[in-house]
Amino acid sequence: MWAVPGFSFVVTLLAGVGAWGMRSRSNPVVGGSFLTGFVMIGTGVMLDLGWLLRSGVFASAVFLGVAIGRAIAPNRSSMLILLGVLSVADIIWIVSGGGSATGWEADVVNFSVQLGTSSSSIGTADLVLAAMVTTHWLQRDAGVWLALAAAPVGMVVANVYVALTSVDNLPLVPFITLGWLATEAWHRRTAHT
Numbered sequence: 001m002w003a004v005p006g007f008s009f010v011v012t013l014l015a016g017v018g019a020w021g022m023r024s025r026s027n028p029v030v031g032g033s034f035l036t037g038f039v040m041i042g043t044g045v046m047l048d049l050g051w052l053l054r055s056g057v058f059a060s061a062v063f064l065g066v067a068i069g070r071a072i073a074p075n076r077s078s079m080l081i082l083l084g085v086l087s088v089a090d091i092i093w094i095v096s097g098g099g100s101a102t103g104w105e106a107d108v109v110n111f112s113v114q115l116g117t118s119s120s121s122i123g124t125a126d127l128v129l130a131a132m133v134t135t136h137w138l139q140r141d142a143g144v145w146l147a148l149a150a151a152p153v154g155m156v157v158a159n160v161y162v163a164l165t166s167v168d169n170l171p172l173v174p175f176i177t178l179g180w181l182a183t184e185a186w187h188r189r190t191a192h193t
Contacts, residue, residue, distance in 0.1 A: 006159075007113065007120035007122070008120075008122050008126075008155040008158060008159065008172070009152050009155040009156060009159065011058075011111065011113075011122055011127065012122070012126070012127065012130040012151035012152050012154075012155050012176075013130075013148060013151070013152045014058075015058070015061065015062050015065065015127045015130035015131045015134070015151065016130050016131065016133075016134040016147065016148040016150075016151060016152070017148065018058075018059075018062035018131060019062055019065055019066050019069065019130075019131035019132075019134040019135050019138070019147075020134055020138065020144060020147060020148060022062070022063070022066045022135075023135075023138050027067070027070065030063055030066050030067050030070075031063075031067065033059065033063045034059075034060055034063035034064055034067065036059070037055075037056045037057075037058075037059035037060030037061075037062075037063055038056065038060055039056070040052055040053070040055055040056025040059065040060075041053055041056035041057060041060060041108060042056075043056075044056055045104045050107070053104065053107050053108070054107065054111065054112070054113070057107065057108055057111050057124055058111055058127065060124075061111065061124050061125075061127035061128045061131065062127065062128075062131045063131075064128050064131070065127070065128040065129065065130065065131025065132040065133075065134075065135060066131055066132075066135045068128065068132045068135075069131065069132040069133070069134070069135025069136045069138075069139065070135055070139065072132070072136060072139075074136065074139035074140045075140075076184055079133070079136050079180065083129075083173070083176070083177040083180055084177065086129070086173045086177075087171070087173045087174040087177045089173075090171035090172070090173035090174065091171045091173075091174060093171065094169055094170070094171040098169075108124065109123065109124055110122065110123055110124060111123075111124050111127055122172065123172060125173075126151075126172045126173065126176065129151065129173060129176050130150075130151035130152075130176065133150045133151055133176065133179075133180050134147045134148060134150070134151070137150070137183070142187060146183055146186065146187060149179070149182075149183050149186075150176065150179040150180040150182070150183045151176050151179055151180075152179070153178075153179035153182050153183065154172070154175035154176040154177070154178050154179025154180070154182075155172070155175065155176075155179070157175050157178055157179070158170060158172055158175040161175075
């Protein structure tokens, strides 16, 4: 899954930074950016340009996460319910064997990076969630560090879990949820001091 150490941490952090960068952009700009990413994906598929396809997947995931994050009510209950439902769905998906995509479909469903002989990937939906959680925190006027922390913290826990268990296919949404819960606890603790 993650042959490159720290891959999931870095890529979810970058998705969060991308969402943070869109914080002052209007909804039409976010929508237009999503469509641009979608065009990049299509062009990458048609011209067999893997770098363009991967760039479009990453950009589309970030912009979709921003759009969803803005649509969700900026309170902890809404996010907790959404992440809880998505965590259960992700666990069921992985336990049931999930679907197996091949060819360019696999490159859209998973964001993959090849470094030398090693390859690492993360689900595109996990990148959407990283950007969504960052946007959620920004909607709640959280500081940049709190906004960026949730998904990367979850990925640290996921990496420790993989190191301890040697599991090769892991549902990441529950770990993003754990990261969000940790940031929520931190937020509540600092708000009461």
